[in-house]
Amino acid sequence: xxxxxxxxxxxxxxxxxxxxxxxxxxxxxxxxxxxxxxxxxxxxxxxxxxxxxxxxxxxxxxxxxxxxxxxxxxxxxxxxxxxxxxxxxxxxxxxxxxxxxxxxxxxxxxxxxxxxxxxxxxxxxxxxxxxxxxxxxxxxxxxxxxxxxxxxxxxxxxxxxxxxxxxxxxxxxxxxxxxxxxxxxxxxxxxxxxxxxxxxxxxxxxxxxxxxxxxxxxxxxxxxxxxxxxxxx
Numbered sequence: 001x002x003x004x005x006x007x008x009x010x011x012x013x014x015x016x017x018x019x020x021x022x023x024x025x026x027x028x029x030x031x032x033x034x035x036x037x038x039x040x041x042x043x044x045x046x047x048x049x050x051x052x053x054x055x056x057x058x059x060x061x062x063x064x065x066x067x068x069x070x071x072x073x074x075x076x077x078x079x080x081x082x083x084x085x086x087x088x089x090x091x092x093x094x095x096x097x098x099x100x101x102x103x104x105x106x107x108x109x110x111x112x113x114x115x116x117x118x119x120x121x122x123x124x125x126x127x128x129x130x131x132x133x134x135x136x137x138x139x140x141x142x143x144x145x146x147x148x149x150x151x152x153x154x155x156x157x158x159x160x161x162x163x164x165x166x167x168x169x170x171x172x173x174x175x176x177x178x179x180x181x182x183x184x185x186x187x188x189x190x191x192x193x194x195x196x197x198x199x200x201x202x203x204x205x206x207x208x209x210x211x212x213x214x215x216x217x218x219x220x221x222x223x224x225x226x227x228x229x230x231x232x233x
Contacts (some may be wrong), residue, residue: 035087049071102222173195
């Protein structure tokens with residue numbers, strides 16, 4: 001990166017980039033199972049219940065809204081509103097406790113805005129759910145554009161969803177950073193669309209073993225390291 005002024009926009013993924021969605025989901029589902037057992041779910045082990053629930057999530061997708069109904073069916077139970085609602089309440093109570101931005105996110109967004117960068121979101125998922133995350137995180141007001149796959153009929157790693165974002169921001173792809181944690185969607189998509197890809201390194205993921213098209217131009221361990229990428233060399 002030769003000069004700071006070459007970067008005019010920074011785009012972000014949401015989940016596991018701006019906050020720890022993996023921990024949130026796991027704890028919310030574990031607590032939901034625990035609450036359901038306390039209300040009569042016929043299973044003793046929270047871990048076993050969580051394992052069954054995850055198989056249902058994998059089958060129907062994370063945006064499906066009847067996971068707990070299907071869990072009761074899997075266990076041979078009739079539909080029981082009390083057990084289902086216990087799970088729903090515990091899930092959402094836990095979610096509210098865990099949905100916090102990573103500690104360096106807000107200072108980094110402020111610093112990027114101070115440098116004159118336009119900011120945006122490019123995310124797969126349902127619009128209502130992704131907007132809920134941004135608003136609960138208290139981050140929605142930072143972003144000039146929020147592009148969610150449901151709204152544009154394209155999802156990462158397809159190039160269109162990135163192109164919509166850069167066109168709305170009136171910047172060129174080569175002037176735009178995209179930061180995300182997933183090489184299969186975030187990095188591959190950004191590379192294909194001509195953006196500057198930045199991979200947020202997670203433990204247990206070996207970026208060096210990936211195909212070239214899934215290799216980010218830069219890797220960071222924390223969002224705040226984006227600021228060093230923008231510094232002149």
